[in-house]
Amino acid sequence: MEEQLEVETRRQVCVELDRVLVELMDCLERLATLRGRLSREVSEGYFNMAKSRYSMGPLSVGQLQYDSVMAPTCLVEVDDEEAPGNQDPDETTPAANKTTETGLAPSHTVFRVFRPTYSGDGEGDGRGRGGGEEEEEGGVRRRRPHTGEAEPRGEGVEEVERRRDGGEGSEGKAAVKNPLNWFGVLVPQALRQSQKHFIRVTGVCVELATEQSRLETLRRHFTTLRYRKQQLSENS
Amino acid sequence: MDEYIFNVDNGYLEGLVRGFRSGILARGDYLNLVQCETVEDLKVQLQATDYGNFLQNEPSPVPVAVIDEKLRGHLVVEFQHIRNHSVPPLSTFLDYVTYSYMIDNIILLITGTLHQRQIGELRSKCHPLGSFEEMESVNIANTPAELYSAVLVDTPLGPYFKTCISQTDLDELNIEIIRNALYKAYLEDFYKFCQDIGGTTAEVMGEILQFEADRRAFIITINSFGTELTMDDREKLYPTCGRLHPEGLARLAKCEDYDHVKAVADFYPEYSAVFAGAGTNPGEKTLEDKFFEKEVEIT
Numbered sequence: 381m382e383e384q385l386e387v388e389t390r391r392q393v394c395v396e397l398d399r400v401l402v403e404l405m406d407c408l409e410r411l412a413t414l415r416g417r418l419s420r421e422v423s424e425g426y427f428n429m430a431k432s433r434y435s436m437g438p439l440s441v442g443q444l445q446y447d448s449v450m451a452p453t454c455l456v457e458v459d460d461e462e463a464p465g466n467q468d469p470d471e472t473t474p475a476a477n478k479t480t481e482t483g484l485a486p487s488h489t490v491f492r493v494f495r496p497t498y499s500g501d502g503e504g505d506g507r508g509r510g511g512g513e514e515e516e517e518g519g520v521r522r523r524r525p526h527t528g529e530a531e532p533r534g535e536g537v538e539e540v541e542r543r544r545d546g547g548e549g550s551e552g553k554a555a556v557k558n559p560l561n562w563f564g565v566l567v568p569q570a571l572r573q574s575q576k577h578f579i580r581v582t583g584v585c586v587e588l589a590t591e592q593s594r595l596e597t598l599r600r601h602f603t604t605l606r607y608r609k610q611q612l613s614e615n616s
Numbered sequence: 617m618d619e620y621i622f623n624v625d626n627g628y629l630e631g632l633v634r635g636f637r638s639g640i641l642a643r644g645d646y647l648n649l650v651q652c653e654t655v656e657d658l659k660v661q662l663q664a665t666d667y668g669n670f671l672q673n674e675p676s677p678v679p680v681a682v683i684d685e686k687l688r689g690h691l692v693v694e695f696q697h698i699r700n701h702s703v704p705p706l707s708t709f710l711d712y713v714t715y716s717y718m719i720d721n722i723i724l725l726i727t728g729t730l731h732q733r734q735i736g737e738l739r740s741k742c743h744p745l746g747s748f749e750e751m752e753s754v755n756i757a758n759t760p761a762e763l764y765s766a767v768l769v770d771t772p773l774g775p776y777f778k779t780c781i782s783q784t785d786l787d788e789l790n791i792e793i794i795r796n797a798l799y800k801a802y803l804e805d806f807y808k809f810c811q812d813i814g815g816t817t818a819e820v821m822g823e824i825l826q827f828e829a830d831r832r833a834f835i836i837t838i839n840s841f842g843t844e845l846t847m848d849d850r851e852k853l854y855p856t857c858g859r860l861h862p863e864g865l866a867r868l869a870k871c872e873d874y875d876h877v878k879a880v881a882d883f884y885p886e887y888s889a890v891f892a893g894a895g896t897n898p899g900e901k902t903l904e905d906k907f908f909e910k911e912v913e914i915t
Contacts, residue, residue, distance in 0.1 A: 435904040437720070438684065439741050444728045562731075565792040566839035568904065 383616070390612045397605045400598055407595045414591060418584045425577035432571035436563070441571065445562045453495065453559065454582050460489040488597035491589045493582055625703050636694060639666030658683075692744045705813055711772065712806045717746025718773055719802065722754060723795045726763070726786060729755040748772070759786065760794060776801035789844055796836060796853040803829055807857035827914055829858030830887065831907050837868050837877055838903070859884060886910075 433441045560567060560575050641649075645665055652658045655678055659671050670686045671678055699710045721742040728738040735755050742751065750767045757763035763786075764777045776798050786794075803825060810821040833854040840850050851869035854860075860868065860880075867880045881887040890910055894903040901909075 431902065435902075439724060444724065444733055444738060444741060445731065447731045448733075561788040564795075565789050565843050565845055566796070566836055568835075568839060570902070 386612060386616055390609065390616070393605055393609045393612060397602065397609065400602045400605060404595070404598045404602060407591060407598060411588070411591050411595060414584055414588045418581060418588060421577045421581045421584060425574050425581060428570045428574035428577065432563075432568050432574060435568050435570065441563055446559070453557075455494040456586060457492045457494055458489060459492065489590070489593040491586045491593070493586045495579075495582075626706065629698055629701055629706070632698060636666075641665060655683075688744065695745060708809065709813075709817075712802075712809060714745050715772060715802050715806075716799065717743040718748055718771070719746070719795065719798045721746040721751060722768075722773070722798075723791060725751065725754040726757075726791055726794075730786060730791075757786075760790070773798060773802070776805070792845075793849065793853065796832075799832065800853055800855045803832070803855045804857045824914055826858045827911065829855035830860045830864075830884075831911070833858065833860055833865060833868055834877060834881065834887070835904070835907075837871055838874060841873060859886075 429441060560572065563571060645661075648661050649658060652661055656676065659678065662671070663669055667687065667690055670690055671683065674682055674686070695710070695713075699707065702710060724742060725735075725738050728741075729735070735752055738755075739752060748771050750771055753767045754763065757766055760777075764774070768774050768777050778801075807822065807825045807829070810825065811818045836850060836853055847869055851865070854865045854868065856862070856865065858864075864880055864883065867883075868877065871877045871880065878891045881891045890906045891903070894901060894906045
């Protein structure tokens with residue numbers, strides 16, 4: 381009876397190992413895709429910046445146009461409440477045992493980008509609404525803008541109501557000044573394109589960080605399961 | 617009769633300019649430069665041109681900014697030599713050429729000061745052709761009125777500033793308006809000066825300045841889409857010395873997107889050709905590239 385139980389447990393561990401390995405490979409593939417995307421967006425961003433320097437003059441797009449101290453327009457939220465933390469792979473912790481039995485992988489740290497709409501956007505430049513599908517994949521929270529226009533909702537996008545008290549409004553307004561205006565109001569399209577590419581880069585970086593964290597968690601889980609399997613083999 | 621006394625004032629300078637003209641880099645020089653794989657190769661190739669040993673005393677590796685500065689310095693020395701040996705109206709003409717660089721320098725200084733940059737750091741980045749004595753005082757001004765009364769009133773750009781004093785403070789939008797308003801006033805004044813001289817000057821410079829005015833009108837219109845600049849404010853920035861004045865400019869002021877601008881350009885054959893080949897896809901030339909090519913063709 382006990383032998384049958386051990387065989388069954390070992391079988392479950394092997395099935396879980398296979399599942400985690402496949403997930404690990406998928407995660408690696410996603411990582412490679414994201415890295416390729418990041419490299420493309422960064423090179424496009426720099427290329428468009430070079431084109432705008434060519435048309436505006438070499439000194440028009442550089443350090444002289446912005447403050448040495450600045451407030452960020454983009455924030456990253458880190459959600460690691462369910463993260464497994466620093467697990468010693470040599471020890472079988474209750475959490476690892478629990479995941480083996482239930483078949484669920486432990487949670488990983490999730491990063492989300494939080495980007496408010498820029499002030500001073502004309503008619504539907506859509507920078508705050510832009511990056512549509514890419515932002516949805518990364519899990520983006522967006523504030524509903526003051527205009528009250530209906531934002532297109534998509535999967536993975538969380539709408540956060542903006543508080544209307546003066547302090548929040550003025551603080552929010554100062555934080556969302558468009559960096560594009562550092563270089564003038566009438567900037568060429570190449571510089572706008574460059575900004576769009578770099579906005580996408582921040583989204584991709586956050587997705588990369590989440591996938592990297594997931595990969596690390598899967599790797600630890602895999603190591604724990606292998607150790608468990610080895611122990612079961614030794615006991616039988 | 618003027619031909620007999622031409623050499624008194626302009627003979628030496630004409631000879632100099634002919635020499636400079638023959639020293640301009642040709643297609644063969646550019647082909648050699650394109651073959652270079654390192655900055656050292658570039659230095660060697662440039663030594664064989666009229667630039668000579670301008671980088672001789674610079675330690676390797678030479679940064680791009682230093683090459684840019686030295687090349688520009690070479691041009692500035694030649695320009696100032698011609699300017700120092702010239703008499704009116706040539707001296708006035710050469711002064712007009714420097715005013716556009718002055719405008720760029722003023723805007724650079726104002727923008728840098730707004731972003732808490734040191735005046736010494738900004739001063740070193742200014743174009744040497746646009747230098748004037750009151751440059752370093754630009755950082756004391758907080759409003760356009762102060763800028764005018766404290767700094768610009770005694771400079772050659774003083775008269776161009778009258779339309780800008782109405783602005784109340786120096787923020788990004790107003791700085792952009794000041795830049796374009798100054799340039800508009802300068803361009804129209806330069807055009808009038810050339811027309812008053814008449815002859816070949818009016819003919820050649822007229823065409824160049826008309827093209828520059830029209831180009832600025834198109835670029836201001838296209839770049840203003842999606843910004844805070846209103847149609848009325850935009851119309852005030854169009855220089856009126858170009859071919860587009862008055863009907864083209866009136867139509868441009870009402871444009872709301874790129875296709876409307878292209879439709880306005882179609883009324884003018886020389887500009888419809890520029891818009892025809894332009895696009896934003898990879899491999900296509902941008903509108904700015906096509907305008908640059910047209911400018912080279914005209915000059």
